[in-house]
Amino acid sequence: MTESIANPAAPLGIYVHFPWCLQKCPYCDFLSVAAARDAIPHRAYADAVLRELEARLPELTRAYRLETIFFGGGTPSLWATEELGRVLQALLAAFSASRAKEVEITAECNPTSLDLEKARALAAVGVNRLSLGVQGLDAERLAFLGRLHDPNGGLEAARAALESAMPRVSLDFIFGVAGQAAEQAAAEARTLAALGTTHLSAYALTIEPGTDFGARAKKGRLPLLEEAQVADSFLAVDEALSEAGFDHYEISNFARQGDVSRHNLGYWRGYDYLGLGTGAWGTVTLASGRVRYRTTPSPERFVGSRFTRPFEVALDTTAVVEPLDAETSLRERIMLGLRLAEGFDLQGAAAELGVPALPPERGRALDRLTARGRIEVADGRLRIPKSKWLFADGIISELL
Numbered sequence: 001m002t003e004s005i006a007n008p009a010a011p012l013g014i015y016v017h018f019p020w021c022l023q024k025c026p027y028c029d030f031l032s033v034a035a036a037r038d039a040i041p042h043r044a045y046a047d048a049v050l051r052e053l054e055a056r057l058p059e060l061t062r063a064y065r066l067e068t069i070f071f072g073g074g075t076p077s078l079w080a081t082e083e084l085g086r087v088l089q090a091l092l093a094a095f096s097a098s099r100a101k102e103v104e105i106t107a108e109c110n111p112t113s114l115d116l117e118k119a120r121a122l123a124a125v126g127v128n129r130l131s132l133g134v135q136g137l138d139a140e141r142l143a144f145l146g147r148l149h150d151p152n153g154g155l156e157a158a159r160a161a162l163e164s165a166m167p168r169v170s171l172d173f174i175f176g177v178a179g180q181a182a183e184q185a186a187a188e189a190r191t192l193a194a195l196g197t198t199h200l201s202a203y204a205l206t207i208e209p210g211t212d213f214g215a216r217a218k219k220g221r222l223p224l225l226e227e228a229q230v231a232d233s234f235l236a237v238d239e240a241l242s243e244a245g246f247d248h249y250e251i252s253n254f255a256r257q258g259d260v261s262r263h264n265l266g267y268w269r270g271y272d273y274l275g276l277g278t279g280a281w282g283t284v285t286l287a288s289g290r291v292r293y294r295t296t297p298s299p300e301r302f303v304g305s306r307f308t309r310p311f312e313v314a315l316d317t318t319a320v321v322e323p324l325d326a327e328t329s330l331r332e333r334i335m336l337g338l339r340l341a342e343g344f345d346l347q348g349a350a351a352e353l354g355v356p357a358l359p360p361e362r363g364r365a366l367d368r369l370t371a372r373g374r375i376e377v378a379d380g381r382l383r384i385p386k387s388k389w390l391f392a393d394g395i396i397s398e399l400l
Contacts, residue, residue: 068106107131189244
């Protein structure tokens with residue numbers, strides 16, 4: 001394995017994608033492949049991730065300080081724990097294992113592959129945060145969403161995670177599902193908050209192209225809530241979790257006691273992140289400049305790859321390599337930074353990147369948005385008022 005990177009400076013996150021699930025959910029547009037647990041090439045996949053790591057590391061030219069590691073999917077809790085642990089230890093060693101306790105290390109889980117024993121095993125190999133996809137507490141809605149667990153299964157998995165040695169647990173749930181009233185969404189939020197977790201992610205059901213739901217919606221065969229009803233649920237969930245002591249720090253995320261997702265904050269603040277695993281996206285700094293890339297989306301090709309050309313487009317290695325100029329980077333920081341309650345330092349980011357913060361067209365758009373109360377500017381930061389978060393996509397699009 002490549003020698004440790006010394007004297008890190010810039011914050012870095014690492015995302016490791018594990019593509020397998022027991023079943024593909026009809027709303028999911030992430031890269032995932034349905035497979036039985038014993039059909040997954042657990043060790044071979046870990047070996048391939050380690051080969052990719054060893055190939056990509058020497059190309060990085062920026063001095064980094066490892067902040068977070070996120071095992072996402074798919075369903076990483078399906079991965080044999082010893083193999084996930086082997087990858088984790090290699091990542092820590094590559095970026096100075098002496099800081100291991102300071103690194104936020106998250107594994108995504110589904111209730112069908114998480115119990116007390118599994119949670120304790122993940123903690124034992126170094127995972128210090130679980131993100132559990134409960135997704136709902138109503139049997140009919142869970143079936144509609146294609147989930148394999150029932151309400152009790154989701155609650156049992158959540159309790160197991162919280163009762164284990166795992167230091168931090170986040171729970172995900174979906175609202176805005178057909179047939180769900182705003183008060184029902186709020187009640188689910190209150191139930192999950194009462195379990196004792198300090199982080200909740202609440203996502204409105206989004207219909208994406210390329211998914212089963214997307215195809216059904218296109219044909220008019222998918223029951224959906226009206227936008228106004230989804231908005232009511234958003235506000236009801238916000239009120240319920242605020243009363244439970246949670247800070248609504250990002251449009252879809254709530255934290256109690258400052259227990260934010262540091263990994264996701266890295267995305268929203270524009271930090272570099274190293275993507276590993278089939279289909280993983282990454283944004284890193286090379287000798288040629290900052291690039292976005294995507295590892296091959298084929299698990300079979302990924303497992304067989306030798307990664308001889310890690311940042312060149314090749315069938316078995318990298319599907320996309322996109323140079324990022326300064327203006328593109330600034331636009332992305334605007335788009336992601338405005339999702340945060342803390343907002344975004346436009347002038348500071350522009351100065352760092354060496355581009356104008358407010359070219360004429362953007363300046364006029366900002367004037368219009370501030371005049372309509374859709375963006376506030378204070379202490380050099382731009383933020384969308386919480387009362388306008390429901391319109392965030394449109395506001396950001398207008399500013400860009």
